[in-house]
Amino acid sequence: MYKKYDLAAVIPVRLGSSRVSQKALLEVGDEKITLLAWKIRQLKKVLNKANIYVSTESDVLKKIALDEGVKVHHRDEYLADGHKASFSEVIVGVVKDIPHEHIAWVTCVVPLMSPKEYLQGFKEYDEHVLSDNSTCDSLVSTNLLKEYFWNDDEAINYSATKHHTISQELPNIYRVTNGLYMAPKELMLEKEYILGEKPYKSCVSKIAGIDIDEYEDYEIARDLIGIYNTKEKEKEKESIVFLDFDGVVVDSAKEAYAISMLTSGKINKLDELDLDSEHCKRFLGQRCHIGPAWNYFYLLKCIDENKESQFSDILPNEAGKEAKKFLNEFFATRQVIRNHFWDDWLKLNELYNGSERFIELINNNKNVVIVTTKDSATVNALLIKYGIKREIDIYDSKDYDQFGCKSLFMDDFIKNNKIKKAIFIDDSYSHIAKCEWVENLSVVQAKWGYVTPDIFEDNKDEVINLIMEVLRG
Known part of the structure; x- marks a missing residue:
């Protein structure tokens, strides 16, 4: 298990969800386990279970966490109501109780980010955030997009004319995958946010960027589990x-x-x-x-x-x-x-x-x-x-x-x-x-x-x- 600095992974999860009912309980994989259990098992491959916390108000979700052998952080009902508490209140309300120097904020709705990619993030955080000569103060998982974008009125990252820009020469644009956010606990509490001003961008695979926001996202992720499992088994071999x-x-x-x-x-x-x-x-x-x-x-x-x-x-x-x-x-x-x-x-x-x-x-x-x-x-x-x-x-x-x-x-x-x-x-x-x-x-x-x-x-x-x-x- 990775242990080069004092790190805890926090999985913030609530039973309610605005778009998909009880999202964390959706089933994935051959074993038909919940998204929460799936995420916990991914993290246990790279981090000591004593350093994994599930923050929730739900007894159902707490039981899943305890069955998987990880720790439970009880979240106040107010912080679990997405229509009452602000995101900054949730962050502070959770992070303040986690007794570790550095926090990895990990969502369970990004199921295809592999253990290897989490380990990559943990190592990059050490190299690019904790090193003495670092200019970064935090880390976020991203997809590097070399694609063509428009706003409502015009192309925003290329010339949509005869001077068309080839994709290799497009400027770097990073999409936050919502899979991993890392920062010192002290910084999260100070900023009331999960990132600092200069995050290091940890690039992950495209499928690791699938974030279940709507039911269609879940169907896509569920159907891609086979590809994910094949890659994981190949790595094991x-x-x-x-x-x-x-x-x-x-x-x-x-x-x-x-x-x-x-x-x-x-x-x-x-x-x-x-x-x-x-x-x-x-x-x-x-x-x-x-x-x-x-x-x-x-x-x-x-x-x-x-x-x-x-x-x-x-x-x-x-x-x-x-x-x-x-x-x-x-x-x-x-x-x-x-x-x-x-x-x-x-x-x-x-x-x-x-x-x-x-x-x-x-x-x-x-x-x-x-x-x-x-x-x-x-x-x-x-x-x-x-x-x-x-x-x-x-x-x-x-x-x-x-x-x-x-x-x-x-x-x-x-x-x-x-x-x-x-x-x-x-x-x-x-x-x-x-x-x-x-x-x-x-x-x-x-x-x-x-x-x-x-x-x-x-x-x-x-x-x-x-x-x-x-x-x-």
């Missing part, structure tokens, strides 16, 4: 996000410790587990050096011999006979614990603080997949626990062992699926370093995961912004 699981989304180090202790016979039941012990701390301190689960066999051995500080040097490249036996028993033990002590097992796996944004990212983007050393069944169970609502492709060691390593697997995936842009997120530097050669793949280290103290950094904002660059172009 061109990009992929490979997301590691342990150390990126979920911290399962305590679960690994528990299963290792049970497998090795150091404890006989979960009640005997002491997560505050010195032994546990020594184990967790070496988690950054762990790869496949058989590594835990050697880690426990190093701790027993007081050699854990040398663990990374002692760890062999391949599992020995005892380690292979440990590996099989490790997964069998995990299965028993999952089957019979489900709640206790779940508690040992913790979502990283802030990683709910990755859950949201996965839910909203089908081209995000998991690549992990953990078995896919376990990963799937945990993803469901933490809120995944769709089937997700999970590639575990069984999938990429046939290639020999993750890098060869991803290289094959990218080539076979004709991916133009891909990104791999992993907390292990050695894993991402081995993948740097893969064409069309960028790699980023999740420094909040299983890393050494000198590397640790909560760089989730940076990582998510880079992911959005790949997903939305």
